[in-house]
Amino acid sequence: MRFAFDKMHGLGNDFVVIDARGRDVPITAARARAIADRQTGIGCDQLILLESADGADLRMRIFNADGGEVEQCGNALRCVAQLTGARRIDTAGGLVKAGADEAGITIDMGAPRFGWEDIPLAYALDTASLPVGWDGLEQGAAVNVGNPHIVFFVPRLEAIDIERLGPTIEHDPLFPERVNVNIAEVTGPASLTLRVWERGAGLTRACGTGACATAVAAIRRGLVQWPVTVSLPGGDLRVDWAPGESIRMTGPAAHVFSGEAELEAFG
Missing domain, CATH: 3.10.310.10 (Diaminopimelate Epimerase; Chain A, domain 1)
Known part of the structure; x- marks a missing residue:
């Protein structure tokens, strides 16, 4: 057919x-x-x-x-x-x-979810700052925005080999349904630069749910204010979220x- x-x-x-x-x-x-x-x-x-x-x-x-x-x-x-x-x-x-x-x-x-069982994780941990690490990537924030994400904030994005670390973290037993891996650098009071290793797809030029998860994690930690401009290799997305509300993502x-x-x- x-x-x-x-x-x-x-x-x-x-x-x-x-x-x-x-x-x-x-x-x-x-x-x-x-x-x-x-x-x-x-x-x-x-x-x-x-x-x-x-x-x-x-x-x-x-x-x-x-x-x-x-x-x-x-x-x-x-x-x-x-x-x-x-x-x-x-x-x-x-x-x-x-x-x-x-x-x-x-x-x-919709509203993000933060419960360890909502991500899901294999066992109970503080999803705001996971006490685990991979080659210097530490204190990741876990967020479910319709699919599971882990977010790391680093001083210099280009210093991280996401193509090497992405698949290792994606398939870690901590994440029974695997996970999308986001590595971000805060570049201003309302801006982030982001790269994403996407579960089942690998390194992508853009990830809308990754931008949402990363913006939410950054706002929760007080690193940025909303609305947030998230810059990816393919271009920019705008993410607007306040605690207790739905996430609104705008882009082309x-x-x-x-x-x-x-x-x-x-x-």
């Missing part, structure tokens, strides 16, 4: 979006990996499958490049909101609201091209 798709990106974090509303487009882990492959497939960080939903405009399913299905993706939410006009999007991480204005696409990500989304392919070509 042939399927139509749209290639999109949010600050360089790129997606293949398949609208499966009204038709069955069966996606397995192996098929998602094949579509995401940049040499033999279409190529993307994540495959996004859109389905019909009750109580929302649509349901968004997210498959990382390794084929694993995950709960949430902030950059993909902005892309889907722009592509479809959806304003209520159901995800495995919860119902998300979207809006658009001259500043870009704004996503209401871009449509690259539309195409068609044979599903059987991917297994």
Whole structure:
């Protein structure tokens, strides 16, 4: 069978979006990996499958490049909101609201969660400052923003080898569902520079949920004030959050091209 798709990106974090509303487009882990492959497939960080939903405009399913299905993706939410006009999007991480204005696409990500069992961790620890470390990365903050994140603040971002440490931390037994790894440098009273090792996808040019988790962790520690500008290799996101409230993330989304392919070509 042939399927139509749209290639999109949010600050360089790129997606293949398949609208499966009204038709069955069966996606397995192996098929998602094949579509995401940049040499033999279409190529993307994540495959996004859109389905019909009750109580929302649509349901968004997210498959990382390794084929694993995950709960949430902030950059993909902005892309889907722009592509479809959806304003209520159901995800495995919860119902998300979207809006658009001259500043870009704004996503209401809901309230962050900080309980050790919400991350989840393998055992009870203080998620505001984890008493564990990896090669000098210490006092990480754990935050769930629809998916699990650990955030480290360092004096010089370029001094950290995230490509070496990222997979080690992602797969540490402390994180039974693995974890997204964020390393940030505070660059001003309301600004951060961030790099993210994304669970199941590796080093990415941008991570919307990572920007949200990092901004929340920085605000909790009193390192920055809100709204926070989070600078990633692909560009900037604005994150607004006050304790007890929902996170609001604003940034761009871009449509690259539309195409068609044979599903059987991917297994």
